[in-house]
Amino acid sequence: MTATPRTPPSRATRLRLRHSLDVALRGADLLEQKLHILRTRHQILLQAELTSAERWHEQLRHAETWLLRGLLLGGEQALAAAAVGVGSADVTVDEASTMGVRFPSGTRCLIPDRPPISAAPGNTALVRAEAAYRDAVQAGAEYAAAQAASRIVNAELLRTRQRVRALRRHWIPRLEQTLARVDLALEQSEHEDAVRRQWAARQQAGEDGTPPE
Structure with missing residues (x-):
């Protein structure tokens, strides 16, 4: 976000600054709501990722156990x-x-x-290994999807948190300070105008011979 430029003190400037400040405050509130929803969703996705990871590792160990048995029984040729x-x-x-x-x-x-014309595995252990690896592939796909989901939502969570922090810590205080300066400058300008009008009225009254009010 760029710094707020110095603006001449005017009522139009004050209105624009108030509008910008209102927009920034509403935007920060909406982003904080989004942040809460994303944080809740990310916790759910993290748990799903952990659960799917455990299932994948378990299925993979199961499949590798049967594969090792099949190799011991039939060798690499089988x-x-x-x-x-x-x-x-x-x-x-x-x-x-x-x-x-x-x-x-x-x-x-x-x-x-498996195509009907292809030969079946040479021993029961390899048959079970094939079935176990089917389950492991499914579990691996679910784990990959859960991991990607958690990573994507977490990235958006971090971006949203940075935007809220930028609004709350930098942009909104900057607008508030600029608005305060403009309010003060307008108040001083209006006070000086009032003093000049009173002085001009006294001068005009003196020239006309009319006692000032």
């Missing part, structure tokens, strides 16, 4: 054969909005089934 025909996951991210801030709200993960 793993390579089981990987043939496995397709890529298709992840769709849903979005939500809070106070104009858009962020991921969930995911839909589509993992294609």
Whole structure:
């Protein structure tokens, strides 16, 4: 924000300053309301991020356990054969909005089934590992979305907090000080005008021979 320029003392200037101050005060109030809502939302998203992270790590450990068992039973050749025909996951991210801030709200993960012509995993451990990794992919997608949502809302939270701080600590006090100076200058100017009018009236009365009031 730029500094308030020095302005000549006039009633129009005072009106503009009062309007600017009213706008700044209303803006600060609205931003503080936004800040409260974003802070509440961020706490919810942080908890969702922690929960999804725990679930992802748990699913990943589970999948890696079965994978290790499958490797011990069938070796790397069995793993390579089981990987043939496995397709890529298709992840769709849903979005939500809070106070104009858009962020991921969930995911839909589509993992294609193994083609009928492809060979099944060579042992039960690899079959279970495949199913566990499907769950881990879904959990990982949910964790990534929750992490992104928390980061996006937190960034807007910090920006809003900085704007409120700039208004409350700098812009509003500057406007108030400028308005006070203009009020004082106008009061002095009006007082000087009144004194000059009284002096002119006395002078006019003296010239006309009329005693001043």
